[in-house]
Each structure stands twice: as C-alpha cells, then as structure tokens.
Amino acid sequence: MELHEWYEKGLTPEQYIEQMSKHKESFLHVLKTFHLSGDEAALVNKLREAKWRVVVITEDWCGDAMLNVPILFALAKAADMDVRLLLRDENLELMDQYLTNGTSRAIPIFIFINEEGEEQAVWGPRAPAVQEMVTNYRSSLPPRDHHDFEEKSREMVTRLTEAYRTDETLWQEVYRSLKTTIAERLY
Structure with a gap:
C-alpha cells in the first residue's frame, strides 16, 4: 500500500482523541500547554x-x-499540515516498515509525506535526550528474573509518565529533535 493510501485510511486528530481510552487527560494537558516559540x-x-x-x-x-x-x-x-493517525496494532504491515533498530515496533513514528505521497522525513519514537533518560531509568531496574522486577518496572513507568506529562524541558527536547529532522529535509 502506498503512503498516500495509509494517510487516507488514518484517523483525524479529532477522531483519534475521541477514541482515546488511556493517557487522554495527560495527552490533552500537553496539547493545551505546549506552544511553539515565537521564533519558529x-x-x-x-x-x-x-x-x-x-x-x-x-x-x-x-x-x-x-x-x-x-x-x-x-x-x-x-x-497548516494535515495529520492522520493509524493505530499500530491494527496496521502492522506499515509498522513493520518502520521498525526501530530493525526489530522493535516502538511508537510513535511520524512519516512526513509530500503531496504525491512520497516519504520526505521520518521521526520517532523518541528524541535522543528522552531516550537517554529512559535508558538511565531502565539501568536502575533489577534483572528481569528478579522477584521485584515487575513492581520496579511499573514504578519506573509511572515516574516516566509523570515526567512526560509535566517536564516542559522534555517537551522542548522532543520539539528540538523533531524540528532538526524536518529541517534536514526541508532546507
């Protein structure tokens, strides 16, 4: 399937938000609070x-x-850029073309396409600074076979999710990384 066809199949931002059942409140918080700086x-x-x-x-x-x-x-x-969203688990054929490190179905993945439906840039799943933070968090976990692994892993995800929701420096790192990827292809 061509990228244009995937785009046509996707949900609008409004449809995506409407169908959300997890992280919706935090998603909307970031959406309402994050603003581009004036020099963009x-x-x-x-x-x-x-x-x-x-x-x-x-x-x-x-x-x-x-x-x-x-x-x-x-x-x-x-x-004025149109966005369409596809749920990963319902669109593995596309997801498997954008694996992280060739093996991981990590999300989100942003595929920028031109009017002809040709790929122009790809970004995701994380900004480098955010990946570094996640790697540091994971390094503090006990081994997977340790009896506390599941509990410590859940605690880590809770801390990470709260940081994603509230730490505006992380938001800026994401934006900086996204902007860099786009600029490399636009200029």
Whole structure:
C-alpha cells in the first residue's frame, strides 16, 4: 500500500482523541500547554510551502505517544499540515516498515509525506535526550528474573509518565529533535 493510501485510511486528530481510552487527560494537558516559540516562523512557513502531510503510527496506551503526538499537533496546526493517525496494532504491515533498530515496533513514528505521497522525513519514537533518560531509568531496574522486577518496572513507568506529562524541558527536547529532522529535509 502506498503512503498516500495509509494517510487516507488514518484517523483525524479529532477522531483519534475521541477514541482515546488511556493517557487522554495527560495527552490533552500537553496539547493545551505546549506552544511553539515565537521564533519558529521560518520553519513554519517552509513547512506550509512544502505542503507536507503526516502519517502517525501510534497507540493511546503509549507514554511516548502521549508526549510526542501533541507536540507534533502543535507544529502541524501552525504550519497548516494535515495529520492522520493509524493505530499500530491494527496496521502492522506499515509498522513493520518502520521498525526501530530493525526489530522493535516502538511508537510513535511520524512519516512526513509530500503531496504525491512520497516519504520526505521520518521521526520517532523518541528524541535522543528522552531516550537517554529512559535508558538511565531502565539501568536502575533489577534483572528481569528478579522477584521485584515487575513492581520496579511499573514504578519506573509511572515516574516516566509523570515526567512526560509535566517536564516542559522534555517537551522542548522532543520539539528540538523533531524540528532538526524536518529541517534536514526541508532546507
């Protein structure tokens, strides 16, 4: 299936938010609170001129999606860029074309396409600074076969989710990474 067809199959942002059952409150918090800085006019104008669209592979249970997708929505709104979202678990054929490290179905994945449906840029699933934080959190976990692993893992996910919801420096790291990826292809 061509990327244009995947785009056409996707949910609008409004449809995606409406169907959310997990992380919805935190997602909406990031969406309402995150704003582009005033010095983004050049990038926004360039994106508007390029007439890119975005196919997002995501799931509402994913903490990374809770953080990253609202930031994409803010940029897309400013640049009049249409976004369509596909649920990963219902679209594995597409997901498997965008595996992280060739093996992981990590999400979200943002696929930027032009008017002809050709891939222009891909971003995801995490900004490098966020990946470093996650790696550090995971390094403090006991081995998988340890009796406390499940409990400590749940505690880590809770701390991480709260940081994603409240730490605006993480939001800026995501935006900086996203902006860098886009700019590399636009300019």
